[in-house]
Amino acid sequence: MKVKENIRALLAKKCVGIAGAGGLGSNVASALVRSGLGHLVIADHDTVSRENLDRQFFFADQEGRPKVYALQDNLQRISSGTRLTLFYGSVTARNARELFSCCHVVVEAFDMAAEKEWFATWMTENLSHIPLVMGSGIAGWGHSDKLRVQRSGNLYVCGHQLDTHETEVPLMAPRVGLVAMMQADIVLEILLTTKAPSQ
């Protein structure tokens, strides 16, 4: 138990940002709260819809509620030990620094590729000292061995990175969950490793 106690004591002092509280962000948040993280900053502009329930960490009676507030309720049912800072709105160049500059690691969990591209560029140009853990390529099912982590300095990209068409290859709970857990696991790897990431 000593090792786990040491890990929890260390994680209790850490802060992680999550940009987007959909399939990736909501599941990353639950894993980090269960791990004993001290502080989560979660930003999202969306509300819970019926279509989200097939893969996101929300419940049917939360339909219509802002995702950040519904997620707060769900996370606090797991544990009240993690401090939650919530922002109900879009992440923009005007507020990103205020939201995420206090974080030890930031998780990119947006839906659209254009948002992912903007955020990765913004983080690299403005908060390059903070590791960014992204998700790219989470649609489909099976062939889990195709999922990978691409590392580039302070940038970590989880997913298969394969082109898929939404109508033919939908987002399914198992793979979305797998990539979210890969992201959460990379966060632990970064927070629990003292050496600088390889460039």
Next chain:
Amino acid sequence: MTITLNNRKETFPGGPMTIARVMEEKSFHFKMLIVKLNGNIISKEAFASTLVENGDRLDIIHLISGG
């Protein structure tokens, strides 16, 4: 020349070539991408004018919607 492309050594015949040419040769055709040359983000507009030289590190990341 030999470069490190996505953490793997890749050898191309001849000397320096543009990022656009490397992407063409290695079939990186996605619309949304992050391209880092020696750790620095390179904008799309500069792909055709930025040279990759022997020993450089080039990272090309595909971005796909879904989150």
